[in-house]
Amino acid sequence: MVHCSCALFRKYGNFVDNLRLFTRGGSGGMGYPRLGGEGGKGGDVWVVAHKKMTLKQLKDKYPQKRFVAGEGANSRLSALKGSKGKDCEIPVPVGISVTDENGKIIGELDKEKDRILVAEGGLGGKFLTNFLPLKGQKRIIHLDLKLIADVGLVGFPNAGKSSLLSQISHAKPAVADYAFTTLKPELGKIMYKDFKQISVADLPGLIEGAHMNKGMGHKFLKHIERTKQLLFVVDVFGFQLSAKTQYRTAFETIILLTKELELYKEELQTKPALLAVNKMDLPGAQNKFHVLMNQLQNPKDFLHLFEKHMIPERTVEFQHIIPISAVTGEGTDELKNCIRKSVDEYADQENDAYHRKQLLNLQISNTISYREPLSKNTVTSSKMDII
Numbered sequence: 001m002v003h004c005s006c007a008l009f010r011k012y013g014n015f016v017d018n019l020r021l022f023t024r025g026g027s028g029g030m031g032y033p034r035l036g037g038e039g040g041k042g043g044d045v046w047v048v049a050h051k052k053m054t055l056k057q058l059k060d061k062y063p064q065k066r067f068v069a070g071e072g073a074n075s076r077l078s079a080l081k082g083s084k085g086k087d088c089e090i091p092v093p094v095g096i097s098v099t100d101e102n103g104k105i106i107g108e109l110d111k112e113k114d115r116i117l118v119a120e121g122g123l124g125g126k127f128l129t130n131f132l133p134l135k136g137q138k139r140i141i142h143l144d145l146k147l148i149a150d151v152g153l154v155g156f157p158n159a160g161k162s163s164l165l166s167q168i169s170h171a172k173p174a175v176a177d178y179a180f181t182t183l184k185p186e187l188g189k190i191m192y193k194d195f196k197q198i199s200v201a202d203l204p205g206l207i208e209g210a211h212m213n214k215g216m217g218h219k220f221l222k223h224i225e226r227t228k229q230l231l232f233v234v235d236v237f238g239f240q241l242s243a244k245t246q247y248r249t250a251f252e253t254i255i256l257l258t259k260e261l262e263l264y265k266e267e268l269q270t271k272p273a274l275l276a277v278n279k280m281d282l283p284g285a286q287n288k289f290h291v292l293m294n295q296l297q298n299p300k301d302f303l304h305l306f307e308k309h310m311i312p313e314r315t316v317e318f319q320h321i322i323p324i325s326a327v328t329g330e331g332t333d334e335l336k337n338c339i340r341k342s343v344d345e346y347a348d349q350e351n352d353a354y355h356r357k358q359l360l361n362l363q364i365s366n367t368i369s370y371r372e373p374l375s376k377n378t379v380t381s382s383k384m385d386i387i
């Protein structure tokens with residue numbers, strides 16, 4: 001068993017989902033003291049999102065991972081104002097978040113052609129600097145790829161997440177009866193009759209301690225951050241990683257998953273969540289399902305059975321709970337309908353919230369424009385909010 005997963009870990013090496021890069025803006029050009037000429041500004045370094053790009057391509061194309069922009073031109077007799085140095089663009093895939101050395105977010109690139117300035121060129125030499133140019137900004141940046149999907153599959157290993165994805169979409173993820181079959185996230189799309197598509201991300205299984213990075217937990221949990229909704233997938237018979245670890249019932253796996261999400265990032269729990277209870281084709285599944293439903297209806301009555309550190313602050317309220325079999329397809333149409341309903345409702349809510357915000361901004365700007373005297377800055381900023 002162990003050697004299987006080793007081979008797969010090696011395969012994971014081909015999938016790059018983060019990179020560390022050195023960037024430096026170009027130096028400014030020299031000024032021209034005698035004639036008061038100003039050197040050109042150094043070029044800037046930008047990170048730019050391209051649909052077709054991957055981090056692996058970026059890494060292969062620029063193995064030294066250094067990005068330096070061009071120098072500003074010196075001020076000359078024929079061109080007293082030196083021209084600006086050439087900008088440097090780092091092409092990255094869509095869905096990247098850029099952070100600095102301290103983990104502070106510089107920006108996120110969510111759609112094609114989004115761009116972020118990461119290192120600014122130095123100013124050209126001028127009177128104020130004694131005509132000496134300034135160096136460009138130096139910065140180490142981290143690129144992190146997060147999947148952008150409508151729905152993320154969350155579950156312990158072996159619950160049947162990949163089987164489910166291949167049942168409801170055209171994606172063909174690997175399926176096997178050992179833990180950690182899925183080692184990199186994979187996207188599938190559910191197609192609806194009215195041509196609406198909903199993207200679903202199959203994620204590697206989480207285990208207890210994932211928030212402390214057990215089982216490469218962080219690598220996987222971070223992908224969940226960007227999915228709009230969560231679909232918990234649990235094996236109705238529960239889960240046991242190995243003979244040495246404790247057996248967990250389906251209810252326990254749900255509580256443990258909730259706790260892992262909470263410990264990793266509390267706001268993950270605010271996402272709408274659905275629950276698919278899998279492997280309903282197997283003998284005895286109905287009984288187990290009834291037990292689980294009873295526990296989910298009154299979770300508080302059962303939580304005292306858990307060790308304290310395993311109890312989440314809040315239990316997840318599932319919008320729908322659907323018994324399914326990812327192998328026979330039983331219940332998966334119903335599941336697809338529930339996913340659709342939930343995604344549509346969420347989009348409506350987002351639209352409502354957006355309109356309310358717009359309305360509020362409009363009201364604010366009206367109130368401001370009735371008031372005398374007007375401060376120029378206030379009006380500008382409230383207008384900008386509306387845009």
Ligand SMILES: Nc1nc2c(ncn2[C@@H]2O[C@H](COP(=O)(O)OP(=O)(O)OP(=O)(O)O)[C@@H](O)[C@H]2O)c(=O)[nH]1
Pocket residue numbers: 155156157158159160161162163164174175176177178179180181182183203204205206278279280281282324325326327328
């Ligand atoms: N009987 C039955 N077996 C299932 C069902 N769904 C999945 N399985 C089996 O359970 C095993 C694990 O399935 P996967 O789809 O690989 O599980 P996973 O959740 O993606 O697992 P990891 O990638 O390791 O996290 C495989 O042997 C599947 O054939 C189901 O509905 N019924």
Ligand SMILES: [Mg+2]
Pocket residue numbers: 161162163173174175181182202203204205
């Ligand atoms: Mg899998």
